[in-house]
Amino acid sequence: MEQSSIITIKELIKRFPVGKGEFTALNGINLAFNTGEFAGIVGPSGSGKTTLLNIIGSLDTATEGKAVVMGQSTGDLTTKGAAKLRRKHLGFIFQTYNLLPVYTVYENVEFPLLLLQMSDSERRKAINDALEWVGLTDKIKSRPAQLSGGECQRVAIARAMVKKPEIVLADEPTANLDAANSHNILKMMLKLNEELKTTFIFATHDDKVIKYLKRKISLEDGKVVKDEIIKIKGD
């Protein structure tokens, strides 16, 4: 079955000023991601994984080249346009969860829906569905400080998934989790990827994550050194 490209990256270069000179974090990246992919950008620290993810997520812009996400070139977007793209089509999962500390689990998951100005009833249903996917229906009134690391990341996944975005960008989602929690979370994401056809893109160097990837893009010194489709062998 032919799949459409949801993300296209062409000749992307990203340089950062360092002292009087410049550091090239990404150097001539060409990539395309299709709908429903479960892909990972892997590589050692400093290889440019997070930078690439940030550019795809329109949190950062390319120095040269372009990244087209959902048909929109992120470099050409205004700050409002970029915010709209993130609000409507992108979900983020962070290494340190980035939950809002004063909100309950319910409120954290509700947050993206508030930005989308969904009605109360729609919101309630979507939140309950999302919390059911991640198995946290019994923790809706808890605050992040009362949860374990695994639970926090599950809340973060629910928050990223609640609006059913086309793309979820996950930056080292298991780095702060133990092996058991990492596997649970990855299984959960894989399930959501299969059920909702959401495109997942990971930035990781964690073998536990790599094991679950269907596509592995290896980055070294800001360059794609390998892009391979992986056949899942099972758990």
Add this chain to the structure above:
Amino acid sequence: MIAIKLAYRNLVGAGLRTWLNVIVLAFVLFMIIWHYGILDGWNEQANRDMKAWEVGNGQYWQENYDPYDFFTLEESHAKIPEALKKATNDGIVTPILINQGSIYPEGRIQSMLLKGITPDQNVIVLPSEELNVESEEIPVIIGRRMAKSCKLQEGDVTTIRWRDINGTFDATEVKIVKVFNCDVPNVDQGQIWIHIEKLQEMMQAYGEATMFIIGEDFEMNETVSGWEYKDFDFLMTEMNEMMKMKKVGGSFMYVILMLLAMLAIFDTQVLSIFRRQKEIGTYIAMGMTRAQVVSLFTVEGAMHAILAVIFIGIFGTPLLIWLMSIGMTMPAGSDDMGIAIAETIYPVYGAGLIIGTSLLIFVITLIVSYLPARKISKMKPTDAIKGKIQ
């Protein structure tokens, strides 16, 4: 709308930090309302008392009369004009004759003003009817301040000395028949009230007056030659100016209190932006624009003021009402200040005072909250997400 909802959640979630700021703001708001209430209450009481005791609904002054220059008293009396005769007979206006004199309580000498008034007048509430008593000496009434300064009391007999219109000095004995209690020093301090006809006789100024106090039913249809009309507002100018000065003086205290409260809000906002960088990054990652985040933090800060108003509404209102019912007892000696001041002042809280003060605090809090929040728009979201200090 969303900013308000989220700001409210953030504030409630922040717990003690929020409530400390809210309590400080509420305290400032309470102090301003209460203090201005006291000044307004004082102003209202002074207006009421001065109208009742001294000013009436206005006055006619003999054209030479200047209350600030005692030397004018020699020339500032004239026959009761025809235009005011009927009103005087009807008791709608009351004539007052004023002369300078001296009193000799217990052998001491003290300058004073002799004020003649019709005993049966009803224009002001001075207990002039007490002057109708039969006595060997001339009956006079004095206020408690005068009684205190001269060490006189009811029933005392003392000597007074004056000069008639021909310049001849004379003296006689007077009997204090009444010491009245009054909050208006202008009808009390350094004054003796006497039957006007007696004073006219003493001064050889028969049928003359220095001024007229106008009652409620008087309608002025014509100008009175040789007499100047002074309306109520003119006669209250000095008092009103003094109250304005008091308010300006009091506002220094509010400025200091406000500065302290605003410093607390500013500090909280700066700290919030410093501590909550990760949160700010997360907001942006989830699709909020920087302007939305700035407005969220601004609303969050400004909401302290709203919560403070609500706090005052719930906890401060009963206290303000209670303070309004018991009033504030003025310290001993305050009645010697020379302005109309009651023993107890009851605060008056107008809608303008409450709404105006609340709005002022809200606007200042909004500005103080916005200033540090602007820093957010300069943040790099990629660094903010990681909580990197920028």
